[in-house]
Amino acid sequence: DQQVKQNSPSLSVQEGRISILNCDYTNSMFDYFLWYKKYPAEGPTFLISISSIKDKNEDGRFTVFLNKSAKHLSLHIVPSQPGDSAVYFCAASSPYTNAGKSTFGDGTTLTVKP
Amino acid sequence: NAGVTQTPKFRILKIGQSMTLQCTQDMNHNYMYWYRQDPGMGLKLIYYSVGAGITDKGEVPNGYNVSRSTTEDFPLRLELAAPSQTSVYFCASRTANTEAFFGQGTRLTVV
Secondary structure, eight states, X not given: OOSEEOOOSEEXXXXXXXXXXXXXXXXXXXXEEEEEEEOTTSOOEEEEXXXXXXXXXXXXXXXXXXXXXXXXXXXXXXXXXXXXXXXXXXXXEOTTSGGGOEEEOOOEEEEEEO | OOOEEEEOSEEEEOTTOOEEEEEEESSOOSEEXXXXXXXXXXXEEEEEEEXXXXXXXXXXXXXXXXXXXXXXXXXXXXXSOOGXXXXXXXXXXXXXXXXXXXXXXXXXXXX
C-alpha cells in the first residue's frame, strides 16, 4: 500500500506559466511534508516544506498548499522556468517520531518548454 | 563543507560478489539513511540510523547490512549481489527537524 502517491508521472508546461504538481497521502500520522527536486545524475535537493499546522508555505516562486481533510498537497511554481525541468518528489514524515523517516512518492517529471 | 559524500559513483558487480557503498557527512547530523531508487519509482528506505551505534531496518533491508561506528560514516554492505539490487543508491542525513541532505548517488549494476 503506497502511502504517498503522485498520480501524474509527467507534466509539461510553457515557460512563464504556472506548474502545479500534486501529491496525496493516506497516513494521517504524517505531520510534515516536503518537496524535493532532482536533476539527472544528482541526488535530490530540498525545495520547500510545510508543517501540518499550516495550510500554505511560500518561498519565492514556489508555494506549497496542504489540505489536511483531503490528505492532499500541491506545489505551485510561478512563473515556471526551463531550469525548473526536473523530477519532483513529494515526501511525508513525522519528524518527532519514527526517526523522522520520510516516505516518498514516485515523482513527477516536470518539463518547462521555452 | 562537503555535505554528504558517496563513493563510488558507479560500479558494476557480478552476481554473488560483495561490496561496500561508502557514505560520509560532515554536518554532524545524527540521522542517516540509505535509499534505493529504481527506474520510474520513488525512494525506498533500506536502513537508517539515529546515531552512532544505532541502526534499524527500513522498507527493503533484505540483502543489505549497515554499521554506524561514528557520527560521520554510514556504510552500506551488499553481500552476494543479485540482479534485483541493480539500482541507484542514495545516502542522506539530517538533524531532528530539518530536511534531508542527499549525496549524489551510487549507480550499481549487477550482471
